[in-house]
Amino acid sequence: MNSTSDDELLDQLAQVLERADPMPADLLDRVRFAIDLESYLDVEVARWEHGSALAGVRSSAEPGSVTFTVDDLTVMVSFLRTQRGYRIDGWLAPAGPHTVEVRIDGHGSSTTTADANGRFVLPDVPRGVTQILVHLADNGRSARTVVTPTLVL
């Protein structure tokens, strides 16, 4: 009769969970990078629109586009490969003079401002672990910052 005690079985289970379904090796780095923001106040987490992060950038070698949203803002971003990295074309709605910041792990960040139609362009962004932030301009009042989880570009 095979009678493993509860504690033994739980110990074995702890090991097998770790072996069968381990965290991705780079996940801790990506989390630490994602939360290493200048200010924690008024940070609002954006969510990828259904399937867009999976169908777009990450699952294929070729760049694509992603859409992310918070309650009152939708941001579409497309990535086009350049010689050194990526060109980012984006569009946000509703339009406003919001500051868009793209952070790349180890490469600082690039910043631009959306135009009257909500469009923005960053012509040359290095490849790497990438996070997009939108600093919402709200009639001069320093308002919220919308942040995404990281993408690996």
Added chain:
Amino acid sequence: MSLSTTDDPPWEGLDGAERHAVCLTAARAGDRAALHVLVNELTPLVWHVVRGQGLNRPAAEDVVQTVWLALLRNLNRLTEPRALAAWLITTARREAVRVRSAEQTGASAAPAEVFDQMPSTDGQPEAEAVRDDRDRRLWSAFRRLPRRCQELLRLTVLAGRARYEAVAEAMGMPRGSIGPTRGRCLDSLRALLDAEGGSR
């Protein structure tokens, strides 16, 4: 390694919920090293909570980050620092369920109660992912448990005994029923293992 004691961070030598409460308090005061300790030590728990909900690995990676980003926003709003693990488990679970339901929109999504009782293999590695023979049999049996059992076992294995309270709260169970329910889940697991062993 430093022999200095005055420079040791305040969480040095502490463990479990107490250590994490001290880290959280320090993180509120702007100590990023403290926040990194929390990330390093509690991300595995968050990962398994999310995976226990059947999300595939890329989706789970996003949810793990979403949970930590959400913590930043709530850093000063958590009234009880010792309840951090409970907050992480609850937030991770809610977010994973939200993502899962969004993915299932349009498809015939099973009601939650039915879903909980189904064996859950979606999104999970195949038994072949595990090399060792004993591990492979255990993993294969684990995958045939009802989802609710899988989740309870993942959570109690990872969160440790000190956090039964957190697990109970997140799963909407009375604290006193965690032990007995887990016992029944382990019995089912044993039965599955024995059945499999018998065919060998």
